[in-house]
Amino acid sequence: VVVVASSADRTPRTDRHRVVVIGAGFGGLRVARGLADAPVDVTIVDANNFHTFQPLLYQVATAGLDTDDIAYPVRGIFRRQANVDVRLASVTAVDLDGRRVHTDRGEPLAYDTLVVAAGTVSHDFGIPGVAEHTLPLKTVSDAVALRSALLARFEDAALTADDGGGALDVVVCGGGPTGVEMAGGLAELYQRVLARDFPRLDVGGARITLVEAAGQLLGTFHPSLGERARRTLERRGVEVITSAPVARIDEGRVELAGGRVITAATIVWAAGVRASPVAELLGVELGRGGRIVVGADLDVPGHREVFAIGDVAIDPAAPLPQVAQPAIQGGRHVAAEIVRRLEGRPSEPFPYRDKGSMATIGRHDAVAEFPSGRRLHGIVGWLAWLVLHLVYLMGFRNRANVLVNWAWNYLTYDRASRLLSTRP
């Protein structure tokens, strides 16, 4: 018997299978979307009321895009999907036995199936001073804070006419895609935009340094692409230091393992991530980087009704990179798996398909490699990167705006998003 509440359009039906999804990132959204036609009620829990298109965070930090361009309201995404509800809250506890998720606002959420898609947070690897003296780049707030910090340094220097002593210098720690993209974006911002905005400052004399612990940039790519990224960055004025783990960080000062010290008013931390603290709340086995250990069909051993996907999860037998594709494909798989189980059909293992990886180094240059072994770089790689990111951005509106902003940046070297949200 289906119990229909008196006000059917305003009250969720309580007899349906309840799916709770923690996280509105790439993975969480795909789970909810994949359940559009399933006889389930989905609740997405996230601490923000918007989805963040993380691959373009560095563009917000370097004033190329505004927050709206890369963030999209979750309720808007599911406006036409009646079986999705949203809770704006932080998860405080997960009761696997009682099948409830506790949050900092509202009653606990009971579930029949739980999907943990909470992603990652910035990680300092225990290096002293990282938390106190660096700016991370994991959230929209981080990106806005970083942009404001950079612009405030310039306004301060303009006021005091003091552009020496590292006042405008930046060190980016971490030579993965985020660090490389950030360093490339900074070089453009400085040379093309801020040098014109602040003609009386010696912007050309400001140093942008990229520091990487390993021997090559973009460690997950073929060495030839890492080498290409280095050459491109160096040509654009970025000093690249590899094989140089960070030993400690103080105010305005990065000390490398060899003893070398780099001073800079702004230090960006893009050196690594670990699983969201939500992973620990489950009390289950965690793997490398604090990620939840999952089986071949992405469920948690001993808890068939709990799945973990994307960056927060790891299948030790087949570890995947912490980028968008595993989350997207994992989300689709879990949605299908939930439907299969409801229909009494057999489970299927997660068939991850590697579609390749990309990283942009700035205007006209990006690197990409595909499972076939094919590698792209330069303008061709950049165009491929551009098209792919536009296609994946949520919603037409954002896509159109991003296109307008990029076209404008490209044609004019101007960037309009350099609003200081707080006074220096």
Place this chain on the structure above:
Amino acid sequence: VVVVASSADRTPRTDRHRVVVIGAGFGGLRVARGLADAPVDVTIVDANNFHTFQPLLYQVATAGLDTDDIAYPVRGIFRRQANVDVRLASVTAVDLDGRRVHTDRGEPLAYDTLVVAAGTVSHDFGIPGVAEHTLPLKTVSDAVALRSALLARFEDAALTADDGGGALDVVVCGGGPTGVEMAGGLAELYQRVLARDFPRLDVGGARITLVEAAGQLLGTFHPSLGERARRTLERRGVEVITSAPVARIDEGRVELAGGRVITAATIVWAAGVRASPVAELLGVELGRGGRIVVGADLDVPGHREVFAIGDVAIDPAAPLPQVAQPAIQGGRHVAAEIVRRLEGRPSEPFPYRDKGSMATIGRHDAVAEFPSGRRLHGIVGWLAWLVLHLVYLMGFRNRANVLVNWAWNYLTYDRASRLLSTRP
């Protein structure tokens, strides 16, 4: 003898006539632009690093546009004008005798000519509770805070399933253009956007009330247009109360002079403004609303080298409305006047030309009246309003983005700018 500094491109020439402009609003920008070819050095002082297109603030508050669409970096505006410098600071004192402007950051600014274009701030007219319990709509921060407050009410109601007791209700105090536009924008936001985002809340039952002290809305317009605005707002679900001065405001509670009380979780204060506190720093005669009294050529009596323009100034012999046109035309006039004086030519009085007034009431409807007596309303008025505002927005990029956003809103009734910047 012209003294050229050793590094000519980085140091201002110190022998030139120094113009300090306080405020980067419509008036201040036009002064600086008008001096592009004059042998002067201009310094614009503003507490923000961006110009705010104030007529569209209500669009940010009602999630139709993002901050970037209506704010433009001042340094970007003057990128190609080498004689303009910018100081990001608040004015703390003006020394008319010593001809110096003191700010909260950096050395005092010496001037040969001072232009005060500091605009207005929200004013409570001494009504108890306004400062503590209402949200103003004068700055970009105000608009973002108002948008966040509105969205947070909905998220709270979604969590507690409590949408009664005024939790979603809004009272807008003030039936001038800002209040009318805000009420119209709110009605659209509620009915077209939030009702879909929160299908389980009784959004249709939420009350939006517009309260005006005088007998008609849009008091500066012809009564027929005020009446038309009232009918349009009422048809869209806004309760309009005229001849009802606000007596006092408490948390969630507006008490009108007649004793009537309206409860609402959100109270917007758009009832009036007074001159920026900068006006008082001059120690000269102030007129109605704390505005600096100026003569026929916009200079301050007894201080020929000091001009005041736009909302912060008043010529008692010819008071002008506090809208964009007097500021824009005043800025152009003062720039020309500075050049005339430098060239030893006679002063000219400010020849204000009334170009008419406009206010939008929401989708498809706006009112406009022109000095000829011609009045527009409905879709024709709205199209006129749309074109005018696009033309006046600073910079192509913003214009293109605004057009994309408006087109998207128009076609879909969606609004993407509803990002909660802080947690409820």
